[in-house]
Structure formats: C-alpha cells, structure tokens
Amino acid sequence: MKTYLNPSKEKWEQLTKRPELKAQDLNELVASIFQTVEKLGDAGVRGYTTRFDQVEIFDPKVTSQEIDQACDLVPQKLKDAIETAEKNIRRFHTTQAITETTVETQNGVKCWRETRAIEKVGLYIPGGTAPLFSTVLMLGIPAQIAGCDRIVLCTPPSKDGSINPAILFAAQLVGITEIYKVGGVQAIAALAQGTESIPKVDKIFGPGNQYVTAAKSFALTKGVAIDMPAGPSEVLVIADETSDPSFVAADLLSQAEHGADSQVILLSTSEIMLNRVQTEIEVQLASLPRMEIAIDALNNSSFIQLETLQECLELSNKYAPEHLILAFDSAKEFITQITNAGSVFIGKYSCESAGDYASGTNHTLPTNGYARNYSGVSLDSFIKKITFQELSASGIQTLGPAIEIMAEAEQLIAHKNAVSIRLKALANA
Amino acid sequence: MKTYLNPSKEKWEQLTKRPELKAQDLNELVASIFQTVEKLGDAGVRGYTTRFDQVEIFDPKVTSQEIDQACDLVPQKLKDAIETAEKNIRRFHTTQAITETTVETQNGVKCWRETRAIEKVGLYIPGGTAPLFSTVLMLGIPAQIAGCDRIVLCTPPSKDGSINPAILFAAQLVGITEIYKVGGVQAIAALAQGTESIPKVDKIFGPGNQYVTAAKSFALTKGVAIDMPAGPSEVLVIADETSDPSFVAADLLSQAEHGADSQVILLSTSEIMLNRVQTEIEVQLASLPRMEIAIDALNNSSFIQLETLQECLELSNKYAPEHLILAFDSAKEFITQITNAGSVFIGKYSCESAGDYASGTNHTLPTNGYARNYSGVSLDSFIKKITFQELSASGIQTLGPAIEIMAEAEQLIAHKNAVSIRLKALANA
Numbered sequence: 001m002k003t004y005l006n007p008s009k010e011k012w013e014q015l016t017k018r019p020e021l022k023a024q025d026l027n028e029l030v031a032s033i034f035q036t037v038e039k040l041g042d043a044g045v046r047g048y049t050t051r052f053d054q055v056e057i058f059d060p061k062v063t064s065q066e067i068d069q070a071c072d073l074v075p076q077k078l079k080d081a082i083e084t085a086e087k088n089i090r091r092f093h094t095t096q097a098i099t100e101t102t103v104e105t106q107n108g109v110k111c112w113r114e115t116r117a118i119e120k121v122g123l124y125i126p127g128g129t130a131p132l133f134s135t136v137l138m139l140g141i142p143a144q145i146a147g148c149d150r151i152v153l154c155t156p157p158s159k160d161g162s163i164n165p166a167i168l169f170a171a172q173l174v175g176i177t178e179i180y181k182v183g184g185v186q187a188i189a190a191l192a193q194g195t196e197s198i199p200k201v202d203k204i205f206g207p208g209n210q211y212v213t214a215a216k217s218f219a220l221t222k223g224v225a226i227d228m229p230a231g232p233s234e235v236l237v238i239a240d241e242t243s244d245p246s247f248v249a250a251d252l253l254s255q256a257e258h259g260a261d262s263q264v265i266l267l268s269t270s271e272i273m274l275n276r277v278q279t280e281i282e283v284q285l286a287s288l289p290r291m292e293i294a295i296d297a298l299n300n301s302s303f304i305q306l307e308t309l310q311e312c313l314e315l316s317n318k319y320a321p322e323h324l325i326l327a328f329d330s331a332k333e334f335i336t337q338i339t340n341a342g343s344v345f346i347g348k349y350s351c352e353s354a355g356d357y358a359s360g361t362n363h364t365l366p367t368n369g370y371a372r373n374y375s376g377v378s379l380d381s382f383i384k385k386i387t388f389q390e391l392s393a394s395g396i397q398t399l400g401p402a403i404e405i406m407a408e409a410e411q412l413i414a415h416k417n418a419v420s421i422r423l424k425a426l427a428n429a
Numbered sequence: 430m431k432t433y434l435n436p437s438k439e440k441w442e443q444l445t446k447r448p449e450l451k452a453q454d455l456n457e458l459v460a461s462i463f464q465t466v467e468k469l470g471d472a473g474v475r476g477y478t479t480r481f482d483q484v485e486i487f488d489p490k491v492t493s494q495e496i497d498q499a500c501d502l503v504p505q506k507l508k509d510a511i512e513t514a515e516k517n518i519r520r521f522h523t524t525q526a527i528t529e530t531t532v533e534t535q536n537g538v539k540c541w542r543e544t545r546a547i548e549k550v551g552l553y554i555p556g557g558t559a560p561l562f563s564t565v566l567m568l569g570i571p572a573q574i575a576g577c578d579r580i581v582l583c584t585p586p587s588k589d590g591s592i593n594p595a596i597l598f599a600a601q602l603v604g605i606t607e608i609y610k611v612g613g614v615q616a617i618a619a620l621a622q623g624t625e626s627i628p629k630v631d632k633i634f635g636p637g638n639q640y641v642t643a644a645k646s647f648a649l650t651k652g653v654a655i656d657m658p659a660g661p662s663e664v665l666v667i668a669d670e671t672s673d674p675s676f677v678a679a680d681l682l683s684q685a686e687h688g689a690d691s692q693v694i695l696l697s698t699s700e701i702m703l704n705r706v707q708t709e710i711e712v713q714l715a716s717l718p719r720m721e722i723a724i725d726a727l728n729n730s731s732f733i734q735l736e737t738l739q740e741c742l743e744l745s746n747k748y749a750p751e752h753l754i755l756a757f758d759s760a761k762e763f764i765t766q767i768t769n770a771g772s773v774f775i776g777k778y779s780c781e782s783a784g785d786y787a788s789g790t791n792h793t794l795p796t797n798g799y800a801r802n803y804s805g806v807s808l809d810s811f812i813k814k815i816t817f818q819e820l821s822a823s824g825i826q827t828l829g830p831a832i833e834i835m836a837e838a839e840q841l842i843a844h845k846n847a848v849s850i851r852l853k854a855l856a857n858a
Binding site for chain 2: 077078080081082084085087088091092095096098100101103105106109111113114116118119130131132133134166202203220223224225229244246247250251253254256257258284288289290294332335338339340341342343344345346347348349350351352353354355356357358359360361362368369370371372373374375376378380383384385386387388389390391392393395396399401402403405406407409410411412413414415416417418419421422425
C-alpha cells in the first residue's frame with residue numbers, strides 16, 4: 001500500500017481517483033449472446049450453459065423437490081443465522097414503506113402520489129466457489145415487501161447441475177419459488193428478452209463479473225431497468241488515536257479479500273495509528289485463505305494521514321465510498337458532514353461484515369464513486385411512484401386562466417384549448 | 430387514426446406496442462463531440478455553438494444584467510401565471526421530503542437512512558420556437574428544495590445570442606443563477622465532463638431532441654446519472670358514456686400537438702363515444718396552429734372499444750402510459766387498479782395541461798413504456814439515501830455469531846475475523 005502524509009489539497013483529486021479499469025469491450029460478445037437467446041429462446045440459453053457452465057440442463061427451472069432437498073442439506077446453525085439476518089433485513093426494509101398524504105395545492109386541486117410495485121423483477125445471484133446466499137436476502141426481501149408480482153431468480157448451476165443449497169434455502173425463506181439454473185450473459189439476456197420458460201422482466205438486480213455487468217448495461221437498450229452501474233467493491237475507514245488498530249485492520253482486510261480489484265483506503269489524523277494498522281494487517285493477513293487476493297487489493301490501497309477529522313470527512317466525500325467506517329469515538333458528531341457514501345458504519349463495533357450480512361441495511365450499494373448520484377438498493381428500488389391529480393369544477397376555474405396563459409406563451413394552443421373548452425362549458429352551465 | 434372494436438386479448442400485445450423508432454445511430458457523432466469538448470473545453474463548445482446555433486458566444490454565462498432585463502420583458506400576466514404554478518409545484522414537491530425513523534433491528538443494532546442532496550445537477554432546457562419555461566419550474570423547484578449545492582442550467586441561444594426571457598424569469602424565480610447559453614450535444618458533453626466555465630455535474634435532467642437524448646445516454650458512460658430514458662410523449666384516455674367528447678378530444682389534441690411522433694390512445698366502453706370524440710377532433714383540429722403536427726400524430730393513434738372499464742384499465746396497464754386520463758364519472762373507483770402510469774388525471778376537469786403546467790405534479794415523466802419500471806421526476810430524483818448502522822458492544826455480541834456463521838459459509842474468512850476479533854476483545858475486557 002502507499003502512505004501519504006498530509007498531502008496538499010491539490011493532490012486530493014489524484015488520491016480519490018479510482019484506478020482505470022481495463023476497458024475490455026465485451027459489447028460485441030454480449031450483443032451476439034442476446035441475439036441468439038432472442039432467436040432460439042431456451043435452446044439458445046441451453047447451448048451457452050453447456051458451453052460456459054459445462055453442464056447440460058434440459059429444464060432450467062428448479063423443482064420444489066430440489067428446494068426441499070436443499071433445505072435438508074443446510075446445517076441448522078446456518079439456517080438459524082440466515083433467519084436472524086432475514087428478520088433484521090425485513091424489519092429495516094419494512095419501515096421504508098411510506099404512504100404520502102394528499103396535498104390540496106390550491107382550492108379544488110388535489111395532488112398525491114401512490115406507490116406500485118414493479119411487476120416483474122429478475123434477481124441475479126452469481127455462482128462460483130462462494131455461494132452468495134446473503135445477496136438472495138438483500139434483493140429478495142425488499143422485492144417481496146414491495147409486492148412484486150413475479151420475482152425470478154437466476155443463478156448458474158455447478159458442473160453437476162445443482163445449485164448451492166444455502167442459496168435455495170434463502171430463496172424459499174423469502175418466498176421466491178421461481179428459480180432458474182441459468183447464469184452469465186445468457187441469464188441476463190433471458191431476463192431482458194424472455195424465453196419460453198424465463199419471463200421478460202421489468203428490472204434486473206444483482207452483482208456479477210464483468211460479463212454480467214456488461215450484459216446488464218446492454219439490457220438497458222432493451223427497455224429493462226437495472227439496479228445500478230457496477231464497479232469493484234470498496235471501503236474507506238477513518239481512524240484517530242481512539243481507534244482500535246486490530247479492528248481497523250480486520251475491516252480493511254474483509255474488503256481486500258473480495259477481489260484483487262477491491263479498493264481499500266484508510267484515513268487517519270494519527271501517523272502512529274497508520275503504522276499500527278499496517279503492522280496488524282501483516283499479522284492477520286498470514287492466516288487468511290484468500291491471502292493472495294487480499295495482497296493484490298492492498299497493493300492498490302492508500303493510507304493517508306490528514307490534519308483533522310474534518311479533513312478526513314472532506315476527502316471521503318470527494319471519494320464517495322461504497323462503505324464508510326467511522327472507527328473512532330466521536331463518530332456520531334460527524335454524521336451531518338457525510339454527503340457521499342453508500343452505507344456508513346458508526347463506531348468501533350460497527351464492522352462492515354455486520355452490514356454485509358445481518359444488521360438490516362442492504363449490501364447492494366453504489367461503487368466506483370456512484371455514491372455521489374445513486375442510492376443503494378432499498379424498498380424504493382422495487383417500486384414506482386405514480387402521481388395523481390384531481391381538479392374539481394372550481395379547481396379548474398381557479399387554476400385554468402394561469403394554465404391558458406402559460407400554454408399560450410409556450411405556443412401550445414391545443415394545451416390551452418383543453419382548459420378553455422372546460423371553462424366555457426362551466427360558464428354556460 | 431385506427432379504430433378497433435372489441436379486439437381479442439391476443440391482439441392487445443400488438444395494440445400496446447410503440448411504433449419502432451427509426452434507429453438512427455448517433456453514437457459516433459455524439460462520441461466525437463464529447464471528445465472535442467473534453468479536449469478543447471470552452472473553445473470546443475464555442476465551435477459547436479457557432480456551427481449548430483449559428484451564433485458566436487464568447488462568454489456563455491448569462492449575466493445578472495441579462496436576467497434583470499429579461500424579467501422586465503416578461504408580461505405581468507405571464508409572470509403571475511408562472512408564480513401561481515411555482516407555488517403549487519413547490520407545495521407538492523415539499524411534501525415529498527420525509528425523515529425516516531431509526532429502527533433497532535435487534536438489541537444494540539440501530540439502522541437508519543438519511544437523505545443528502547446530489548451536489549451538482551445540470552438542467553437542460555431545449556430552445557427553439559416554444560420556450561419550455563415550464564420545464565425550468567419542474568426541474569428547478571425540486572432541485573432547490575433538495576438543497577443541491579450547484580444547479581446549472583444549459584439552454585441554447587437563439588441566433589441573436591439571447592435566451593427567451595420567460596426561461597430566465599422562471600430560473601431566477603426558483604433561485605437558479607448559473608445559466609449557460611449552450612445547447613445540444615455540446616451542452617450535455619460539457620455538463621458530463623466539465624469545461625473551464627461549465628462544471629462537471631453528478632446528474633443531468635431534461636428533455637431534448639434525439640441528439641440530446643443520445644448525448645444523455647452517452648453521458649452514462651462518463652459516470653454521470655440521468656433522470657430517465659426518453660421517448661415520444663403520450664397520453665391514454667379512458668372514456669365511457671359519462672365522458673364529455675369535446676373535453677376528451679381537446680386532451681387528445683393537446684398531446685398530438687407535441688410532435689408528429691406523439692402517441693394518442695383512446696379506450697372506451699362506448700362505440701358512440703369513440704365516434705363523437707372523432708367528430709369533435711375534426712372540429713377542434715381546424716383552428717390549431719400546429720394542426721399538421723397533430724394530424725401526423727393522430728395518424729398513428731388508436732381508438733379502441735372494450736367491453737368493460739376493467740378491461741380498459743387492464744390494457745392501459747399493459748401499455749403503461751406516460752399520462753393517463755380517467756375521463757369518466759366513476760374514475761376514483763378505479764385508482765387501485767392502476768399499476769403502470771406516469772401521471773394520472775382523475776375525472777373530467779383534470780386535463781393533462783393542468784399537470785403539464787400548474788397543478789403541482791411534475792411533468793417530467795416516463796414514456797415509451799418506462800412507466801413499468803421508472804417513476805417520474807420528483808424530489809427523490811435530486812437526493813440520495815445513505816444507510817447508517819451503529820452496533821453497541823452488546824449489539825455485536827448478540828448479532829456477531831450469526832455473521833460469523835454466514836461469512837464462513839460464503840468462504841469469506843476475513844469478514845468473519847472482523848467480528849471474531851471484536852468478540853474476543855469484548856470477552857477479554
């Protein structure tokens with residue numbers, strides 16, 4: 001990692017830049033898979049599954065027997081843990097449902113908003129060695145609270161054609177029963193366009209590798225919405241002399257083990273703390289199974305000493321981290337200064353893993369600086385808000401003349417007429 | 430227009446399809462303008478203004494004198510009308526600000542969300558013959574209520590280098606003072622990348638022609654967010670025998686005059702009503718200045734008779750109209766059946782022009798079927814929601830073991846360690 005002591009503000013721009021991603025253009029590959037799936041439907045999907053996942057799947061839909069069997073395979077301790085997380089995530093996301101009141105903007109003119117679930121949503125859960133059942137909870141629970149009509153889950157099969165039992169357990173726990181053994185670009189292509197068995201959805205959620213990410217961007221051109229643009233995961237920790245260096249090191253490592261491209265930044269007012277965290281990292285790193293990935297990520301990371309906590313917050317806002325940990329005693333005093341972040345962890349016992357799994361907040365968050373202009377996934381991500389207005393006769397009589405004047409000034413005379421014709425009818429009534 | 434009497438449900442798919450847009454690929458042109466603006470900054474923008482707007486603008490920033498002078502030029506009646514609209518829009522959008530409560534998901538684990546304004550936003554207002562000052566209100570008011578730090582407005586200059594006075598009046602009314610005489614792709618390129626005088630913003634809002642629309646999509650690749658994907662404007666009206674055919678005709682025409690590609694659909698349980706509306710359209714059409722545009726739009730429109738109002742709502746939900754007018758007496762009983770729409774107008778006095786200008790709701794709405802997966806612009810469009818969590822010592826002690834089990838099952842051992850190291854420290858304390 002690189003250490004910077006009191007860098008001048010001119011250098012901040014450089015320090016808050018993400019490393020350039022290798023701009024591998026996957027568009028052509030993605031477009032051709034979309035085209036094949038559009039043309040051949042299930043058969044097209046099947047071909048790619050055989051090719052990429054090395055298994056022949058004739059009926060991609062997971063049966064209820066498979067779900068039952070999987071649930072039997074999950075150890076009770078893991079089931080209990082997942083149920084604890086499920087309860088907390090449900091509790092927090094349930095409070096995000098709000099009913100807005102009707103506003104009478106002027107006499108006889110009532111305006112309000114109502115919430116409707118997005119009807120069909122597709123959740124993508126990556127496969128591979130680490131089964132991300134936690135993401136099933138993070139996407140499935142708000143989808144289910146929102147009341148989406150159809151919640152479709154796609155996840156790649158392993159070489160023996162099975163799905164990790166914990167994924168199926170988490171899915172049935174949150175009430176998802178429509179699960180397809182389909183992964184990669186072909187899964188996104190199927191969700192975006194529909195096949196004989198997989199429905200075309202309105203919005204696609206979920207993490208994935210660069211291929212899945214490229215496919216989700218491409219899905220936008222098919223009229224489908226996506227949760228948010230994706231990038232490597234990242235954490236920024238702010239520490240002062242009250243922080244615990246072993247806790248800070250553990251948090252930085254838990255981010256670093258995600259992937260070689262993970263971003264890890266430590267800001268501190270104390271140079272001694274930076275050194276102590278570095279020493280702690282070396283100690284803890286040694287016993288990690290994913291040590292090599294973590295070392296790669298740490299090579300890109302920065303340790304930065306700044307004069308004041310205020311400055312640390314300022315730099316953090318410029319960086320706009322996905323995860324922000326305020327690992328010092330006076331953390332709460334600095335909350336109002338946070339302007340750009342995905343999810344924030346307050347105080348020394350609030351580790352990122354808590355939010356990743358079980359505190360109740362969502363772990364699908366904006367990366368790559370997108371915390372400047374996007375929120376993380378929440379109940380809001382699964383609904384639309386429709387506006388309504390109701391004008392009474394007296395409402396249009398009071399407001400109508402202003403509309404006529406404005407419409408005429410914009411040279412939209414039919415817009416004006418729609419008011420005039422009503423005012424005339426009322427005058428003659 | 431085409432009339433369909435009791436089409437079978439198999440035909441609905443076809444009836445709710447938008448006409449294919451001419452897929453003119455503007456990507457190369459847009460990319461080259463972005464590149465030039467990135468390289469040459471203001472000088473690049475100036476070159477395009479000279480070329481496309483046929484006027485040389487040396488300093489694109491509108492001065493406070495220009496704003497003052499413009500305000501003097503706006504007739505008092507128009508000023509009063511704009512102020513009426515401003516008050517209603519402000520009243521409705523102010524109620525969209527909400528403070529959420531903190532949830533203790535379990536003992537010692539507190540979760541909450543806080544709202545922060547998106548710091549820098551760019552508002553694009555098209556130029557041309559009809560000055561869209563109403564869009565200045567619709568975008569500027571929620572941006573200002575949200576508390577965006579920097580609200581930047583770009584609009585193309587007319588050939589004499591001026592901006593329509595009503596646009597400048599509306600801007601100063603909502604507190605926007607940073608206005609640039611820049612339009613087209615070069616305006617979006619400047620907002621997305623920044624120049625010496627125009628700041629790079631976090632999110633770009635506003636309507637525009639196909640070039641501006643293509644530029645906004647391209648801006649997404651630069652890390653900038655946009656309000657929503659764009660398409661031609663549209664209205665769907667549902668009428669029964671209680672509807673007033675002249676009102677319905679006026680509403681259909683006010684949509685049709687927007688552009689030749691506007692979409693206009695009328696659903697009715699009464700064939701007589703369809704015929705009466707058609708007759709009324711012919712009468713009203715004759716006196717419209719934009720008659721030819723309206724005729725083009727009407728050529729693509731559909732009049733559909735269905736058995737029941739329920740069926741009308743069902744077809745409407747499938748179409749997902751930007752504007753939905755329930756122009757019949759029992760409208761309120763059908764509100765809960767609406768699942769996909771941008772903005773809804775209830776009853777015979779609620780004409781679309783009311784929402785376009787002054788009722789209080791926003792007129793920047795999802796088109797082209799995007800009402801299935803997007804909401805219209807609101808206060809929400811100008812904010813992010815950041816999640817927070819705070820675990821106490823007893824909070825991590827209670828929740829920690831579940832996190833450890835889940836992290837281990839996902840094979841993320843550093844995630845587990847971040848908890849274990851805290852539990853150990855607490856046990857030894």
